[in-house]
Amino acid sequence: MDLTYEAIVHGTPDFPISMFPHSPWYFSYHYHKEYEILLIEQGNAIVCVGGDMLAVKKGDLLFLDRYKPHYMINPVEGEEMAVWTAIVFDSSAIGGSNDFCRDYMRRNLPALLQRSGGTLQSDIDKLLEVMESSKDNELLKLRAHGYLLEILFELLGSGDYRVVQKAGVNAEATQAVHRAIEYMETNYGRHLSIEEIALTGQYSVSHFISIFKQHTGITPIKWLMQTRVKAICKLLCETYDPITELAGKCGFDNISHFNRVFRKHIGMTPSVYRKRSLSPQKLQQI
Incomplete structure (x- = not known):
């Protein structure tokens, strides 16, 4: 089972946008x-796409092609996490069930980074507003499709972006990293x-750490902690069980090591994180 692949269908067949x-x-x-548009709303982060960091x-925006591996980490451990909004959609959401649309988007919208603002930001805000109230409203669904098209048109028509170059990645090493992550x-x-993790890729520990960091930007142990x-x-966020458990x-x-690791990655204690994440009604049940 490939645990890095999201088998979940985003949206529905008649409304393939999430x-x-x-x-x-x-x-x-x-x-x-599906394709993905990722907008950074607050803070800073490192987004790793394929072999690029x-x-x-x-205000930055990233477009991600279909089947493009990606993940996000904080640039500085201990800083509060970035806040982002993701729009995930199938090509059929823009009338692209045919090969022409997929090929056109692949040629003209590689993974790209650009400052968000003006019309683009306005369309994203409108899409978000419509998405929150369009479940049973056919007209609002149609508007959502239109706003998504406007966002893509704005991306294609804007010269204010940087195209991310594809990095050469060894297929065997990539599979070894995938196996380690799944493990x-x-x-x-x-x-x-680290010895047990390295065995999944059939590499020596030192070589495995090197290729893992090349692909992900961090060491296997740091990935495990994350x-x-x-x-x-x-x-x-989902249970009332004691934090130690x-x-x-x-x-x-x-528990002391856990508290240090949690605060280092999240920027707050586990109890504070729980209080911020749970509603007052749920907190009363703890």
Whole structure:
């Protein structure tokens, strides 16, 4: 099973657009069959696309091609996370069920970075507003399609962007990194050594660390820590279990070490994160 591939269908067959607004979280290594437009609304981050490391800041926008592996990390550990909005859509959302549309977008909209503003920002805000109220309204769905087209037209017509060059990546090494990430995603709840992780790629430890960092920008152990922190953040938002119990479930056997790692990655304590994430009604149940 490829845990880095998002098999979930974004949107519905008759409305193949999804929006993830105002998300205060970095996301792990993954890819999907749809296109994605990623807007940085607050803060700074590093977005890794294929073999490229992109420093992004408030107002920057990134277009991602189909099946393009990507993830986000904080540029400085301990800083508060960036806030972003993602628009994920199938080519059929713009009348592109045929090869012409896919080929045109692939040629003219590679992964690109640009400052967001003016008409582009206005169209994104309008799309967000319509998406929040268009579930059962056919006219609003039609408007959403129109705003998405306007966003793409603005991207194509603007000269204010930087095209990201594709980096040469060794296919065998890439697969080794994929296997290691899947292994960590599956086994993060128990003790994992760097030697055990390196074995999944059939490389020596030193060589494996080198290729992993080349592909992801960070070491395997740092990736493992981020995976564990992401998992416990999800549990903090969804459960009322004690924090010490959740830390153990996510692979932390020392609560002091866990607290240091969590604060280093998230910029706040687990209890503060839970209070910010849960509604007052849910907090009363803890």
